[in-house]
Amino acid sequence: xxxxxxYIKIFLLISFTLVSYAVYLSVYLILxxxxxxxxxxxxxxxxxxxxVTARIFNIKFHVHGTPPEPPFILVSNHLSYxxxxxxxxxxxxxxxxxxxxxxxxxxxxxxxKTGVIFVDRTVKRDVTRVNELLxxxxxxxxxxxxxxxxxxxxxxxxxxxxSSLLNYPASESIPVYYSAVQYxxxxxxxxxxxxxxxxxxRDPFHKHVFKLAGNKRIECRLVYSKDSVxxxxxxxxxxxxxxxVEQQVLSLRTEMA
Numbered sequence: 001x002x003x004x005x006x007y008i009k010i011f012l013l014i015s016f017t018l019v020s021y022a023v024y025l026s027v028y029l030i031l032x033x034x035x036x037x038x039x040x041x042x043x044x045x046x047x048x049x050x051x052v053t054a055r056i057f058n059i060k061f062h063v064h065g066t067p068p069e070p071p072f073i074l075v076s077n078h079l080s081y082x083x084x085x086x087x088x089x090x091x092x093x094x095x096x097x098x099x100x101x102x103x104x105x106x107x108x109x110x111x112x113k114t115g116v117i118f119v120d121r122t123v124k125r126d127v128t129r130v131n132e133l134l135x136x137x138x139x140x141x142x143x144x145x146x147x148x149x150x151x152x153x154x155x156x157x158x159x160x161x162x163s164s165l166l167n168y169p170a171s172e173s174i175p176v177y178y179s180a181v182q183y184x185x186x187x188x189x190x191x192x193x194x195x196x197x198x199x200x201x202r203d204p205f206h207k208h209v210f211k212l213a214g215n216k217r218i219e220c221r222l223v224y225s226k227d228s229v230x231x232x233x234x235x236x237x238x239x240x241x242x243x244x245v246e247q248q249v250l251s252l253r254t255e256m257a
Contacts, residue, residue, distance in 0.1 A: 050088040
């Protein structure tokens with residue numbers, strides 16, 4: 001039954017994504033040709049795509065707090081590739097992603113055209129380029145979401161935050177907001193840390209997507225901060241944000257236990 005459910009969901013997702021992206025890309029190219037901002041169109045598309053994807057995979061969201069309005073910088077813990085769904089649904093934003101994603105066949109091109117900022121974490125000097133991109137990308141149409149852990153986890157802990165990508169908000173004394181996310185699956189599904197969280201070397205991407213799609217229901221809880229953190233020291237900024245996100249994660253895990 002899980003396999004049948006997974007095949008149906010993946011077929012629906014691929015079909016909807018290809019059709020909707022064709023529409024998005026057509027308008028995107030026209031806007032770029034006319035040198036008009038595309039972010040509002042991107043926001044509408046990604047919000048719609050995320051809502052439909054969540055419906056296909058039967059993901060139910062419980063959101064606490066009020067998300068910030070652009071322009072903003074927000075950090076969050078990172079558990080899975082589906083973390084982007086509640087973010088796009090609730091905020092006008094773009095993301096900083098690993099450089100490897102850009103090289104993925106087809107998907108890399110699609111992601112790039114939605115305005116995602118790619119960073120090569122293996123090259124230290126690339127951080128300077130990315131911080132310049134952050135400054136250029138922050139505008140009235142979109143905020144920027146960072147995952148400063150640098151990788152995903154199973155949700156049981158929050159890894160130390162890397163301070164490199166926080167250099168821009170620190171140097172400019174820009175307030176940084178924070179959020180936390182946790183997942184839970186239904187009673188007869190595998191636990192979320194196995195079938196929703198994508199981390200380590202457990203499964204290749206395509207196998208994990210199939211496992212995720214086999215779940216009958218996924219519950220996502222997301223909390224947005226009431227305050228923000230401001231400091232000119234990027235390491236201090238990283239530490240303070242880490243502590244606050246960790247507190248949110250502990251609270252969510254207690255709530256979902």
